[in-house]
Amino acid sequence: MKKVLLLLLGIFVHQVIQAQTLHALFVADTKDPLLSTACQRDLEVMHRQCTQIASALRVRLNEQTLSGDALNRSNLNRLIDSLKVEPQDVIFFYYSGHGYNESKRNDAFPLLYLHKEAAERSQNPSLKALHTALKTKKARLCISFGDCCNNLSNNTRGMVGGKPLIRGLTLTNDSLNAAYRKLFGEASGDVLIASSQPPQTSCAHADSGSYYTRAFDEALELASRYNRSISWQALLKDTQGRLNQHVATRDRKSIYEIHLLGQPPAVVTDPKPDFQRINQYLNALTDVERPQAERYALLTQVKEYFTKKARIDIYVNTTLGEVQPIEQVIQRLYLNAGKIQRINLIERLSTVSADGIHYERAAIQEIW
CATH class of the missing domain: 3.40.50.1460 (Rossmann fold)
Structure with missing residues (x-):
């Protein structure tokens, strides 16, 4: 049965x-x-x-x-x-x-x-x-x-x-x-x-x-x-x-x-960089109200936003200045804290890497 x-x-x-x-x-x-x-x-x-x-x-x-x-x-x-x-x-x-x-x-x-x-x-x-x-x-x-x-x-x-x-x-x-x-x-x-x-x-x-x-x-x-x-x-x-x-x-x-x-x-899906988060990161490097040790620690976070060989076009106010590697740029921002009033990432002039997450070429504006 x-x-x-x-x-x-x-x-x-x-x-x-x-x-x-x-x-x-x-x-x-x-x-x-x-x-x-x-x-x-x-x-x-x-x-x-x-x-x-x-x-x-x-x-x-x-x-x-x-x-x-x-x-x-x-x-x-x-x-x-x-x-x-x-x-x-x-x-x-x-x-x-x-x-x-x-x-x-x-x-x-x-x-x-x-x-x-x-x-x-x-x-x-x-x-x-x-x-x-x-x-x-x-x-x-x-x-x-x-x-x-x-x-x-x-x-x-x-x-x-x-x-x-x-x-x-x-x-x-x-x-x-x-x-x-x-x-x-x-x-x-x-x-x-x-x-x-x-x-x-x-x-x-x-x-x-x-x-x-x-x-x-x-x-x-x-x-x-x-x-x-x-x-x-x-x-x-x-x-x-x-x-x-x-x-x-x-x-x-x-x-x-x-x-x-x-x-x-x-x-x-759509793993493009977080524009606002990167802007906050760049401005934190120049924020003198933050403890120096905290700003120094931020230097190691650059790999979350940019490729290791990323190149950065630097605009000082409205004038295009140098093109520098990303490591040199973040050192510049860290050392010039107090002089730079604000950093703006210029997204339309930036290029995302193949992984869709990091920038391989970027433009930033420094407001002095």
């Missing part, structure tokens, strides 16, 4: 799994003069991955692609609105094309460059807004992934000459399926991924596709080789590591947000 019940339970579970659907929504700028071939390669990679995911989970694959002349905001809205989702389904949204950001936005995730005419740019959706719209479908798991630039202008995406190194894959189907089931079959919640953080660009190669997509593809295929208990955070960290192995993308940093049931949120 017990064996019969277990058999019936197994049949029931199998039927439930079979009733689930993986909704794969692919959006790619395959008509763009620069990116067309790379975007087509990206679509091929994601089609293969989603086919493997659906097979591993034993679920139906509902794949829809928006590309070419059909690529616009209206068609994208219709695609999302028409999506019929059941509670145990999975949504996987993927975009490959141009992207950008704007200085007045508080959102670190990019705008998708669907409309390139100046009069129509207001129609360009943000990746995060699309992710929010997809989450309203109430799938068990919602993943949104954008491989595009995130720089503070509408410059074209970087194309590089060397192909990324794609290692051979030697996993068995069983080990690969185990990783897919862990990431897509057992997780509940949402994951939002962008290939670059502001103000960075992303890179692609015409023959091999986008570098971050390829790194994600490789990390996903190799997910269970080193870690049977693979997680989304571990997967995206591995993707970042693989991205940084290439010369063309050595300094590129992705961003993501992970919100899964039963797990603490994992957020890597």
Whole structure:
């Protein structure tokens, strides 16, 4: 009797799994003069991955692609609105094309460059807004992934000459399926991924596709080789590591947000320097009301805000003076305490390093 019940339970579970659907929504700028071939390669990679995911989970694959002349905001809205989702389904949204950001936005995730005419740019959706719209479908798991630039202008995406190194894959189907089931079959919640953080660009190669997509593809295929208990955070960290192995993308940093049931949120997003905090730090060095020992101790904190080799343009009132290394600058501020009335970091003339946290070139104004 017990064996019969277990058999019936197994049949029931199998039927439930079979009733689930993986909704794969692919959006790619395959008509763009620069990116067309790379975007087509990206679509091929994601089609293969989603086919493997659906097979591993034993679920139906509902794949829809928006590309070419059909690529616009209206068609994208219709695609999302028409999506019929059941509670145990999975949504996987993927975009490959141009992207950008704007200085007045508080959102670190990019705008998708669907409309390139100046009069129509207001129609360009943000990746995060699309992710929010997809989450309203109430799938068990919602993943949104954008491989595009995130720089503070509408410059074209970087194309590089060397192909990324794609290692051979030697996993068995069983080990690969185990990783897919862990990431897509057992997780509940949402994951939002962008290939670059502001103000960075992303890179692609015409023959091999986008570098971050390829790194994600490789990390996903190799997910269970080193870690049977693979997680989304571990997967995206591995993707970042693989991205940084290439010369063309050595300094590129992705961003993501992970919100899964039963797990603490994992957020890597917009780690730009804290402008106000740096201003306070610089002014503390010249504050004679602070004990000298306290100001001296502040000298060691410079590494929290600037790279070791940072260069600083010094404006005295409104006149540009010397360009000095950061260590010399903070010694200058410390020694001139009482003479300098205020320090202002000139953010618009400063450059953030590749890690998105420190300044590698900065401008400051000394008010005497």
